[in-house]
Amino acid sequence: MILCVGSTGLLGRKVVKDLISRKFKVRCLLRNSSKTSILEKTGAEIIQTDFKNMELLDRAFKGVDTVISTFSTNIAKQPETKGLWSNDYQINFELIKKAKEHRVRKFVFTSYWGLAKFGAFEHGMIKKMIEDLLIISGLDYTVLRITSLATDMSLLLGSSLKKRGFAPIIMKKLERISPILLEDLSFCITDSIQNPKASKSIIEVAGKEEYTFLELQNLFSDAIGKNIHLIFVPLLIANIIAYIIDSLTVNKYNARGLVSAFTGGSTCDITTMNDIFRLDQGSFKAYLTDHYKNSNCTLG
Secondary structure, eight states, rough: EEEEEESSSSSHHHHHHHHTTTOOOOEEEEEETSSSSEEETOOOOEEEEEEEOOOHHHHHHHHOOEEEEEEOOOTTOOOOOHHIIIIIIHHHHHHHHHHHHOSSEEEEEEEEEGGGGGTTEEEOOOOOOOOEEEHOSSSSSEEEEOOOOOIIIIIIIIHHHHSSSEEESSSOOEEEEBBHHHHHHHHHHHHHHHOOTTTEEEEEOOSOOEHHHHHHHHHHHHHSSOOOOOEEEEEHHHHHHHHHHHHHHHHSOHHHHHHTTTTBBBOOOOOOHHHHHOOOOHHHHHHHHOOOOOOOOOOO
């Protein structure tokens, strides 16, 4: 039995579908407020909890061989740092404890690439602490450090570009990014379960194509079908704005930490990833073109 946490997100739903297609038995552990209709259609077992009910958690872990946690707070919707600690840290901490109690064999966790630059950012601190807990837990584990997701590019950045024709970012023009497709990341996650090369490993994962942000601007223009513009906000201005926000809110959102995390490129050497997973990755450029072609067809 595979226990999946974070199954209502785009990545989590894809992982559940892939596991079902591979004939794994899947149980999804969801918060009480989560919508279940999409997951119910997959045939996965569903348990809902507030993650404080130990009886329900014990029931969720009964017969579980592997835990997959893609659980992550959407910081665009819930930006307060307090919520990140009570959700992302506390929930994953409880999962690790229960995995130990129930003698779970494997724990797969999705983290951030480049955690060094996330040192002042709450979400990055939390990811690193969970990684450290897994390392000392005695569990077999695979941590996948993700650069950026293709869906984040198309749904977050792309939506703003399509609607307004422009979007501000705090990256430099020639910094590079290599988004990974959802299906490719899901393959790595599901393959980690029984892949001995992924045992007790922290693996950086990224797409096979690298783009500067100027190239990305052209890519979006071609895919959307109109000229769009990325507005490159100077780091000094971004830090001044972040400082003002933190001062006015008593560091409620840790805006300066957020700026430090989301400046700089997002790419890595995928030699180890390719050696472990033997994956023929898809093209981000092709994905983006298909995404907007299908979007236009739907709108039409």
